[in-house]
Amino acid sequence: AVQRTFSIIKPDATRRNITGKIVDRLEGAGLRVVAQKRIQMTREQAEGFYAVHKERPFFNDLVTFMISGPVVVQVLEGEDAVAKNREVMGATNPANADAGTIRKDFAESIEANSVHGSDSPENAATEIKFFFTDAEIVG
Numbered sequence: 172a173v174q175r176t177f178s179i180i181k182p183d184a185t186r187r188n189i190t191g192k193i194v195d196r197l198e199g200a201g202l203r204v205v206a207q208k209r210i211q212m213t214r215e216q217a218e219g220f221y222a223v224h225k226e227r228p229f230f231n232d233l234v235t236f237m238i239s240g241p242v243v244v245q246v247l248e249g250e251d252a253v254a255k256n257r258e259v260m261g262a263t264n265p266a267n268a269d270a271g272t273i274r275k276d277f278a279e280s281i282e283a284n285s286v287h288g289s290d291s292p293e294n295a296a297t298e299i300k301f302f303f304t305d306a307e308i309v310g
């Protein structure tokens with residue numbers, strides 16, 4: 172079924188000016204960018220977005236990394252968009268990512284891993300709402 176998922180192009184990618192290369196991978200996988208904006212997250216926003224990881228040892232470093240520069244937040248739409256996006260992103264740790272995936276080809280480390288993508292349709296809906304109003308999403 173046609174689904175929507177939420178995506179972030181992270182600061183390591185905006186810093187290296189490779190957001191277009193990443194969008195090219197997403198579009199090449201059949202995903203459509205139906206909303207997109209470049210933002211500087213506040214610490215409060217990043218902490219709220221990653222609240223599920225609050226107890227993890229990497230939480231503080233992750234938040235600091237996510238506010239270290241601009242990010243591009245996106246809504247992606249397509250057939251099985253959540254799974255398709257996860258496939259084209261590759262494993263969280265680039266060392267474990269399959270050949271041809273975004274993280275294998277672009278990520279710098281498990282933290283600076285270039286992209287975030289929702290892990291379920293339910294989380295996608297929550298994450299989309301965190302950054303976008305309905306009016307900003309144009310399918």
Ligand code: CMP
Pocket residue numbers: 224229233263281282283284286287288
């Ligand atoms: P993301 O998909 O955005 O979800 C949580 C993020 O935490 C993850 O990508 C990584 O950027 C970051 N992270 C840093 N260390 C770890 C780790 N050990 N395990 C999982 N995620 C990590």
